[in-house]
Amino acid sequence: MHGDAASKPPAVSAAAEGRAAMGWLHTAHFLSSAPQLEHLPPLGLPEIAFVGRSNAGKSTAINTLTQQKRLAFASKTPGRTQHINLFGVGKGQVDDAVLADLPGYGYAAVPREAKLRWQRVMGNYLVTRETLAGVVLMVDPRLGLTELDEILLDVIRPRVEQGLNFLVLLTKADKLTRSEGAKALSIARLQAGGGEVRLFSALKRQGVEEAARLLWQWTHPPHDQAEARNAQDAEPPTPPAAG
Template identity: 50%
Template sequence: MALLLHQARFFTTVNHLRDLPATARPEIAFAGRSNAGKSTAINLLCNQKRLAFASKTPGRTQHINYFAVGTADDPAGYLVDLPGYGYAEVPEASKQHWEVLLSQYLKTRAQLRGLILMMDARRPLTELDRRMIEWFAPTGRPIHALLTKCDKLTRQECVLALRTAKKGFDEYKQQGFEGELSAQLFSALKRVGLDEAHAVIENWIVPPADTSAADEAAERPAR
């Protein structure tokens, strides 16, 4: 089913909750701090170079971008690229807009099946990362963290980063958060963790019981 992601194409962009598309297909959201490598990861997962764009001014993009996966006439689902957060130079009004847009989308979007949370492996679980978790985890839907740029760490540092993320997630579970919380190492440069991330996203878009439908969608030629 990885072919579904490889067929990804731009669908729409929205700047207000009222403009969210009236689709019934599953949505997988991608969130992360500015410069965490979110756009690069999406491009790699979809086997494309310029599907998702990083803003030339980090933190300035305040739009939600939708990418359809699967065939053009019958998408299996959507990847939803959320605005990056945490950049110091962003005006206060933009920060407030970001907070309302992201929090309400994460809390209320019925089509949302899971959250891919990008965290720089050198700085996992920042205050803003935790805010994203605390907005979304009460929905009971899964969160999977990609600890990006792990190629910049030694093997021992990678082990420590992954342990830190999982320990933080265990603390949320102890607090009563019901959704699945998982984490992995990821490097777009070295292609570390690509298969694992693919598997998570694929199972969210089309659960294993529905893989036959996914295979049919992947085999249909794009129009």
């Protein structure tokens, strides 16, 4: 009993892992932007896609998770930007994952043809992108999952059933009372089709580190996580070489 306990790696607290994950996300930087799937570079790194209706708080959530004010650009005219934007993430100036910011959908002022074109691009990305490791869906809990969100869920459901990570972030949670938040969580969990659901508030920083931990875990297999922790314990941080 004692020998088994001694051989196990020391447990890492959720708070410590959350801080490490936040530090990792803070390294995010712009890589590429493309209007069509075929224009995206084949980076070969695990990708996490951020999706959601216009005005659901997607850009704010990305900027909060990466602790950067304008990494994800929030247009004053929702729905105007129709590009997939890729951001690299990784410590030591070596990317080990990618965040993919997909344009918001469902904004009424966007011409119908543009909506249909973008729906095809986004659908193709979510169905065929081989390096996709997870999807984060931003939902305003005051509106709940809309018809367009349900359509997106239908698109990714086969991949989620095959093991694709999926998280619903109920944004702007600071605008809910405690009972309203609990009700929104219960409803969203029934609709999420096997995905995880979390309350999230950029203003109150509710759920931020918890979401960061999930993104880190999605993109780093357990043995990689253990190696990273062991390396942190064994060696003091060294500054990057000049030049």
